[in-house]
Every structure is written in C-alpha cells, then in structure tokens.
Amino acid sequence: MDIDRDLLLLMLRRMWMIRNFELKVMEVHAAGEFTGPAHPYIGEEAVAVGACAALEDTDYIAGTHRSHGHPIAKGGRVDKAMAELYGRVDGYCKGKGGSMHLADYSIGILGESGILGSSVPVAVGAALAAHIKGEEFVSLAFFGDGASNQGALHESMNLASVWNLPMIFLCENNQYAVTTSYADTVAVEHVSDRASAYNMPGLLIDGQDAIAMYEATREAVRRARAGEGPTLIEGLTYRYEEHSLGLGRVRRGEYRTEEEIESWRQRDPLVILEGTLISQGIATREECDAINGETVEEVEKATDFARNSPFPEAEDLFEDMWANPIPLP
Amino acid sequence: MAQTVFVEAINQAIAEEMRRDENVFIMGEDIRRAVYGATADLLDEFGGKRVLDTPLSENGFFGAAIGASLVGMRPIVETLTSFMWVGMDQLISQAAKMRYMFGGQATLPVVYRATMFYGGGSAAHHSDRSYPMFMNMPGIKIVVPSNPADMKGLLKAAVRDDDPTIIFEDGTLFGMRGEVPDDADLPQGELVVPFGESKVVREGTDCTIVGIGGAVNHAAAVSDQLAQEGISVEVIDPRTLVPFDKQTVLESVEKTGRLVIADPAHKVCSAASEIASIVAEEGFWSLQAPIQKIASEQVHIPYTPSLEKHVYPDVPKITAAVKRTLES
Ligand SMILES: Cc1ncc(C[n+]2csc(CCOP(=O)(O)OP(=O)(O)O)c2C)c(N)n1
Ligand SMILES: [Mg+2]
Numbered sequence: 001m002d003i004d005r006d007l008l009l010l011m012l013r014r015m016w017m018i019r020n021f022e023l024k025v026m027e028v029h030a031a032g033e034f035t036g037p038a039h040p041y042i043g044e045e046a047v048a049v050g051a052c053a054a055l056e057d058t059d060y061i062a063g064t065h066r067s068h069g070h071p072i073a074k075g076g077r078v079d080k081a082m083a084e085l086y087g088r089v090d091g092y093c094k095g096k097g098g099s100m101h102l103a104d105y106s107i108g109i110l111g112e113s114g115i116l117g118s119s120v121p122v123a124v125g126a127a128l129a130a131h132i133k134g135e136e137f138v139s140l141a142f143f144g145d146g147a148s149n150q151g152a153l154h155e156s157m158n159l160a161s162v163w164n165l166p167m168i169f170l171c172e173n174n175q176y177a178v179t180t181s182y183a184d185t186v187a188v189e190h191v192s193d194r195a196s197a198y199n200m201p202g203l204l205i206d207g208q209d210a211i212a213m214y215e216a217t218r219e220a221v222r223r224a225r226a227g228e229g230p231t232l233i234e235g236l237t238y239r240y241e242e243h244s245l246g247l248g249r250v251r252r253g254e255y256r257t258e259e260e261i262e263s264w265r266q267r268d269p270l271v272i273l274e275g276t277l278i279s280q281g282i283a284t285r286e287e288c289d290a291i292n293g294e295t296v297e298e299v300e301k302a303t304d305f306a307r308n309s310p311f312p313e314a315e316d317l318f319e320d321m322w323a324n325p326i327p328l329p
Numbered sequence: 330m331a332q333t334v335f336v337e338a339i340n341q342a343i344a345e346e347m348r349r350d351e352n353v354f355i356m357g358e359d360i361r362r363a364v365y366g367a368t369a370d371l372l373d374e375f376g377g378k379r380v381l382d383t384p385l386s387e388n389g390f391f392g393a394a395i396g397a398s399l400v401g402m403r404p405i406v407e408t409l410t411s412f413m414w415v416g417m418d419q420l421i422s423q424a425a426k427m428r429y430m431f432g433g434q435a436t437l438p439v440v441y442r443a444t445m446f447y448g449g450g451s452a453a454h455h456s457d458r459s460y461p462m463f464m465n466m467p468g469i470k471i472v473v474p475s476n477p478a479d480m481k482g483l484l485k486a487a488v489r490d491d492d493p494t495i496i497f498e499d500g501t502l503f504g505m506r507g508e509v510p511d512d513a514d515l516p517q518g519e520l521v522v523p524f525g526e527s528k529v530v531r532e533g534t535d536c537t538i539v540g541i542g543g544a545v546n547h548a549a550a551v552s553d554q555l556a557q558e559g560i561s562v563e564v565i566d567p568r569t570l571v572p573f574d575k576q577t578v579l580e581s582v583e584k585t586g587r588l589v590i591a592d593p594a595h596k597v598c599s600a601a602s603e604i605a606s607i608v609a610e611e612g613f614w615s616l617q618a619p620i621q622k623i624a625s626e627q628v629h630i631p632y633t634p635s636l637e638k639h640v641y642p643d644v645p646k647i648t649a650a651v652k653r654t655l656e657s
Pocket of ligand 2: 144145146172173174175176177178
C-alpha cells in the first residue's frame with residue numbers, strides 16, 4: 001500500500017470525527033437542543049473520507065442533504081459545524097443554513113444542498129472554471145443513489161464529458177432513498193453502469209473500505225488533472241440510522257430487515273480501517289483508540305462552543321442577501 | 330453619438346466586457362454562430378473556451394454558470410425566458426439562495442440574458458415575459474431595458490455586479506434603433522447604467538405612466554400623442570425591477586396625481602401589481618384617480634395574429650387608461 005502513514009491516520013481521525021459528531025448530534029437532537037432535520041452519516045464515513053483524502057484544499061466539493069460527513073471529511077471545523085446546527089452566530093453560515101447547508105469556502109466546500117441533485121451542476125461549474133482558466137484544481141460532487149435519478153445529474157455527466165472537465169461524480173449508494181430501495185428505482189444494476197452512457201469510467205467500489213475509496217478517487221483526480229476528463233465512482237455503503245432524525249416516529253411499516261442492518265454493521269468502516277492499520281503494523285490498537293478518544297473530546301468542545309454561541313439578532317435577518325446591497329422594497 | 334440597433338448594443342456590451350476582464354465568458358445554445366444575433370463574432374475574437382455552445386441542458390449549464398461564478402468567473406448565459414422553466418431549480422434553489430443560505434460566503438456574479446420573443450406568432454411556448462415571478466423570489470437582480478443605450482449600459486453593469494442578475498431582453502425591441510453614446514463623449518469614459526435608477530422618459534404634469542420594457546416605448550408614443558390634445562403625460566422607465574427605484578415614481582405621482590402602469594407581463598401578480606401596491610401604500614394621498622394596470626391579458630399567448638394582438642399593452646389601451654384617470 002503506497003499511502004503515507006500520516007494520511008492514513010488523518011483518514012482514521014476524520015472517520016472517528018464524523019462518527020462521534022453524528023452520535024452527539026443524535027443525542028442532543030433527541031434532547032431537543034435544536035430542531036430541524038438532520039441526516040446522520042453513520043455507517044458511510046469511509047466514502048466521504050476516502051474520497052476527500054485524495055483532494056487538496058484548493059479542490060472543490062459540493063454535497064447533499066446528508067451533509068455533516070462531507071465537510072468534516074474535507075477538513076472542515078466541527079465547532080463551526082455544530083454551532084450551525086444550533087443556529088448560532090458562530091456557525092458556518094451564521095445560523096442561516098442549518099444542518100443541510102454547511103459550507104466552508106476557505107477550503108473549497110461549495111455547500112451542501114437540500115434539493116436532491118441540485119448541487120451537481122454547480123460542482124460541474126467549478127470544474128468548468130478550471131478548464132477555461134487552465135488551472136489544476138478539480139471538483140467533486142457527492143450524490144445519493146436516489147439523486148442518481150435526477151435529470152440534473154445526467155445533464156451534468158454529459159456536460160462534464162463533452163467538455164472533458166476535471167470532475168468526479170461520487171455516488172454514495174446507501175441503497176435507499178428514505179424508504180425506497182434503489183433496486184426499485186434505478187434501471188441499471190449499479191449506478192456506476194450509467195457512466196458508459198456518458199463515455200466516462202464508472203467504478204463500483206466497496207464504500208466501507210476507506211482505502212479503496214481513497215485509491216479510486218486518487219486515480220480519478222489524477223485523470224482529471226491530466227486532462228483525461230471526468231469519472232463516476234459509486235461507493236456501495238449503508239446507513240445504519242433512520243433517514244433523518246425524528247422521521248421514524250411516524251413511519252408505518254418496515255423497509256429493511258434487522259438482519260440486513262446487522263450484516264452491514266458487521267462491515268463497519270472504522271473496524272475495517274483499524275483492522276488494516278493494525279494488521280499492517282501502521283498503527284497500534286492504543287493509537288487507534290487514542291484517536292477515537294481525541295475526537296470525542298473535540299466534539300464535546302464543539303458542542304460547548306455551539307451552546308455558548310449567541311443566536312443571531314433580529315437585525316441580522318437581512319444581512320447576507322446581496323454582495324452589492326439594495327434597499328428593501 | 331451612433332445610431333445603434335438593440336441587438337448590436339447587446340453584442341457591444343458582451344464584447345467590451347470580455348475584453349476588459351478575462352474572467353468573463355459566455356455560454357448558451359448556438360451562440361457561436363449567433364442564431365439570435367447578439368453573440369456575433371465573439372467566437373472569432375475570444376475563442377472556443379470563452380464562447381461555449383452548450384448541450385440542450387438548461388438545468389445543467391445554468392448550474393455550471395453558478396459554479397463557475399462561485400470560483401472567480403463572471404459567466405454570461407444566453408437563453409430565452411421560455412427555456413428558463415427547465416432550469417428553474419438552478420435559478421431558484423442555487424442562484425437566488427446560495428449567498429444567504431451560506432451566511433454570505435458565496436458570491437455569484439452570474440448574468441442570465443433571457444430574451445422574450447413575444448408578439449410575433451411564437452405561441453404559448455415561446456412568448457413568456459416572466460420577470461414578475463422572479464421579483465417574488467429574493468436574491469436575483471432583475472433588469473428590463475427598453476432601448477439600445479440602456480441595454481448596453483445595464484448589461485455592462487450586470488456583468489460587473491457581484492450578485493446574480495437576469496436581464497429580460499424584450500425581443501420586440503431587437504430591431505430598434507437608438508442613440509448609444511460613444512465612450513469618448515461620456516464623463517466616466519464608458520457606458521455603465523447603475524441599477525436602481527429610473528429614467529424619466531417624458532416629463533409631464535397630468536398623469537404618470539410607468540412602462541416596463543417594450544411598453545416604455547408605447548407609453549412615450551402615448552405621451553407624444555396626448556400632448557397634441559393638451560394632456561401632459563410623464564413617462565417613467567424603472568429600468569431595473571430589483572432593485573426598484575420607487576422614489577421617482579412616488580414623486581411623479583405626487584405631481585400628477587394619476588398613475589397608469591404598462592407591463593407586458595400577465596396582469597396577475599405582475600410588475601404592475603407590485604408598483605400599484607407600492608403607490609397605494611406609500612402614495613395614496615397623492616392619488617386623484619384609481620390606478621390603472623395595463624398588462625397582458627390572463628390567457629396564454631395564442632398563435633394567430635388576429636388573437637395575439639389583443640393580449641399585450643398597446644398605445645390604444647394605454648391611451649384609454651390615461652383618459653380614464655383624467656375623468657375622475
Ligand atoms: C428534489 C427533491 N426531491 C425530494 C426530496 C426529499 N428527500 C430528501 S432526502 C431523500 C432521499 C434521498 O436519497 P439518496 O439520494 O439516496 O440519499 P440518502 O438520503 O440515501 O443519503 C428525499 C426523497 C428532496 N430533498 N429534493
Ligand atoms: Mg440513498
């Protein structure tokens with residue numbers, strides 16, 4: 001494995017950070033500390049972390065409603081993310097975006113999107129800018145198996161292909177869109193099969209294996225920077241929790257079995273990565289546990305930071321509408 | 330001063346902005362060969378990377394323009410109003426909302442040039458005048474020029490503005506000739522028309538007409554004709570609807586006491602509706618007669634000329650409306 005040890009440990013740290021962030025979010029959401037939807041990324045950590053480990057700060061990503069994993073994977077700050085969920089002034093978006101709209105423009109996170117598929121053309125635009133300017137950066141769009149049926153995604157894949165853009169389409173196939181199985185809604189066997197319609201490579205990757213996700217994305221990034229065009233990567237994964245916090249309360253009937261959930265829990269991405277690191281002598285059990293423990297602490301601090309940050313005031317309501325402000329009507 | 334055709338004014342504005350700033354580029358359908366005229370010769374001067382013919386994917390390339398603008402480019406997108414429905418998600422969910430939703434982190438200097446080809450038998454699918462729908466959604470600046478000079482100056486201002494802008498280009502004006510000042514004759518050395526400044530097209534004392542886009546010229550014709558009957562009609566062209574310069578309208582109504590609004594959009598929730606409501610709220614005590622809205626009838630645009638001619642505001646309808654205000 002030709003991967004730098006520091007990078008592997010950073011990946012493990014980011015995966016634990018997402019896991020512990022989401023566990024905390026579930027706890028404080030259940031306790032009513034903030035309201036609004038939030039979509040846990042637990043079980044899918046290897047997908048975003050593996051993919052983003054292949055990117056630089058100067059590369060761009062755009063995300064989805066399942067929105068906490070991507071910014072943390074790209075190196076975003078958990079305190080600003082948590083404060084945003086709490087709707088506070090120190091949040092990434094000063095409380096105006098909330099869970100589904102985290103963004104950090106200082107490190108290429110163009111923003112998460114609550115409208116499915118809608119952020120994909122935007123990400124393509126960043127790749128188009130690189131192409132026009134002859135610059136080296138690449139752009140990566142996350143989308144779910146459900147969103148893979150959106151016209152925006154198909155228009156985007158075609159655009160990126162005919163213009164040969166430095167673009168990576170990254171499908172997080174967790175196999176369900178809310179309660180609807182992807183097998184019932186996607187006409188091909190794998191989302192990655194759709195790449196052939198747009199004349200780009202389509203890779204089906206084990207999304208529980210962070211190293212596999214990293215290696216696939218690294219190759220897609222190499223292709224993109226070398227002017228060889230876009231790639232579609234499908235990370236096959238699973239979400240352990242309900243689609244969104246609170247949603248399970250009114251749902252009627254089951255859509256997946258306990259056995260299925262359990263079988264995926266057996267392939268936990270953190271267990272898999274730690275197993276590899278320990279068996280290959282890259283890290284010890286104690287080092288892995290220490291990383292986990294440090295992220296627990298950082299998430300605790302982030303939560304305190306969020307709780308102590310003030311809410312925006314009424315006069316902040318109209319701020320940030322315009323770059324060149326205009327009078328209110 | 331040169332006499333310039335409206336569509337040439339568009340072309341001049343694009344070429345000058347592309348020369349001035351290498352981050353400006355243009356994309357759209359069939360623009361390299363300029364099938365609508367406004368993009369003539371751009372390919373030769375600026376090359377294929379900055380003059381992009383797109384696939385027929387409005388949602389895709391409207392969004393790509395947004396993404397490019399987020400990372401430092403200043404895209405101009407050419408489209409027709411009627412094709413904007415297909416790209417609505419990008420215009421509303423992304424262009425209008427991103428900056429606010431992300432707490433001011435996103436800056437989107439993107440311009441959509443949306444042509445309104447109505448009045449020429451294009452029928453219901455190709456004749457939309459949809460600016461009022463976008464006025465309802467905060468986050469997009471909305472421009473409706475009524476003559477070549479404003480077209481040029483407002484488009485240049487739009488390219489330089491850091492917010493998303495839609496310029497609704499009135500297709501009935503594409504062949505219109507008008508004076509466009511030479512840059513050398515202007516004190517600031519170039520023609521850039523700031524947003525939010527109405528123009529008083531005719532001065533008058535008896536009645537105010539606010540015209541939108543092509544209706545400004547009908548209103549000016551009405552003013553000229555009624556002057557011969559001794560009726561003095563002021564005509565105001567707001568030029569931009571977002572931001573809207575309400576002060577000029579309120580001051581005019583204070584002077585004339587009467588208001589007619591001529592708006593090529595459909596009458597319900599039109600720009601005319603909004604302007605009427607502003608004057609009703611803030612200029613009520615100036616009014617000596619009910620406000621008259623002359624907008625397009627609330628039907629789809631029929632193909633046959635014998636029906637289409639009844640839909641839009643025109644000189645007879647506006648004239649009658651002015652006279653109604655003077656009866657009271
Ligand atoms: C355009 C649009 N349609 C529907 C929804 C409601 N919705 C939110 S998440 C979701 C399922 C998304 O499934 P997928 O893309 O697979 O992502 P996942 O939630 O599994 O991560 C739906 C239907 C939406 N937000 N946007
Ligand atoms: Mg899914």
